[in-house]
Amino acid sequence: MVLLGFIWAIWSGLQVTFLALRGQVNPATSIFFVPDSDGWVYYPAVMDDPSMDLQPSLTRRNIRFFLWTRQNAHVARELFVDESRLLQLSTYSPARYTKILFHGFTNDVVSEFVIQTRNAYLSVGDYNVIGVDWSELARAPFYNSAATNTRDVGKAAADLVDFLVNEGTPISYIHLLGFSLGAHAAGWAGASVKVGTLPRITAFDPAYPGFDGPNARRRLSKSDAKFVDVIHTNARVGLSNAVGIETPLGHADFYPNGGSRMPGCIGFSFQTNKCSHVRSRQYFVESIVQPYAFAAVPCSSYKEFMKGSCGNCGTNSTTKCVYMGEYLTTSASGLYFLRTRSFRPYSVD
Numbered sequence: 001m002v003l004l005g006f007i008w009a010i011w012s013g014l015q016v017t018f019l020a021l022r023g024q025v026n027p028a029t030s031i032f033f034v035p036d037s038d039g040w041v042y043y044p045a046v047m048d049d050p051s052m053d054l055q056p057s058l059t060r061r062n063i064r065f066f067l068w069t070r071q072n073a074h075v076a077r078e079l080f081v082d083e084s085r086l087l088q089l090s091t092y093s094p095a096r097y098t099k100i101l102f103h104g105f106t107n108d109v110v111s112e113f114v115i116q117t118r119n120a121y122l123s124v125g126d127y128n129v130i131g132v133d134w135s136e137l138a139r140a141p142f143y144n145s146a147a148t149n150t151r152d153v154g155k156a157a158a159d160l161v162d163f164l165v166n167e168g169t170p171i172s173y174i175h176l177l178g179f180s181l182g183a184h185a186a187g188w189a190g191a192s193v194k195v196g197t198l199p200r201i202t203a204f205d206p207a208y209p210g211f212d213g214p215n216a217r218r219r220l221s222k223s224d225a226k227f228v229d230v231i232h233t234n235a236r237v238g239l240s241n242a243v244g245i246e247t248p249l250g251h252a253d254f255y256p257n258g259g260s261r262m263p264g265c266i267g268f269s270f271q272t273n274k275c276s277h278v279r280s281r282q283y284f285v286e287s288i289v290q291p292y293a294f295a296a297v298p299c300s301s302y303k304e305f306m307k308g309s310c311g312n313c314g315t316n317s318t319t320k321c322v323y324m325g326e327y328l329t330t331s332a333s334g335l336y337f338l339r340t341r342s343f344r345p346y347s348v349d
Contacts, residue, residue, distance in 0.1 A: 062136035094168035102182030108135035120288040154188020190224030204280035205244035232259035234276040252332035264342025287325020293347035294324040296336035305337035
């Protein structure tokens, strides 16, 4: 798998080089590098002009939904919007809580993000876990196209949510989770649902390129659900080439270790970035099986947190700490900081 990833990265690089030679992109300003959702490969990506036809025409048929439950924990069952009979014949149950997962750039529903999150949920409860496969719309090297496609992905997922609710699922049972570009797709889904307001969206290091500045696309917002929580682990600060957004986007925003560079992530900048980027989802997966793993302190900044100005989460502390991750209380609000270890388990006892 890793070897295939590197081969694909090389092919993406050749495509970018070809476009640069043709004068279709400016290599000085348009080419950058982003990790895949698993952090294995660092892909050359191009901020292509949205008006350029750099990808085949893509439609809703390229957005697919795959279901896992404890009854089919390792063999996915495809779901189709408005196909009630197929839903009834599947292992889906409207009586279960439903987790809908959105992968990021260059990935699919068999990425580590989706599989590890699925496995963690099914190890602790009988959930409906649905992976949104938009891999055909998230292919390297055309990052700009993938970023633009988050809108259609989100709207397609919103149609799925509307369908599930109309088939008997309480909307309060549905939780969206998105990594990197997938975080913005989840935001679009939340904003597009017609049957009500989603209870929660959780975002893992929402992507920065194309979603910040005066010409930014619509990005994840706390208006997209009743409660939006965000974990920042590779936030772009100043002139760094990190790939996540530093700006708070949710009701509760978490900045482990300051939110930009994670302990244990060493090497050249692209290596530390890809390692830090995926830690956001790795911390969350750990929280699913360890509910009290990541106690976080409310504070105005990481500097003040490190100085001890905001208190701590000790036994006798009066600080209003919360637990980052799956079991986060929806009354959490503002900025939160915490430390982690450089290796699994990441929580600091």
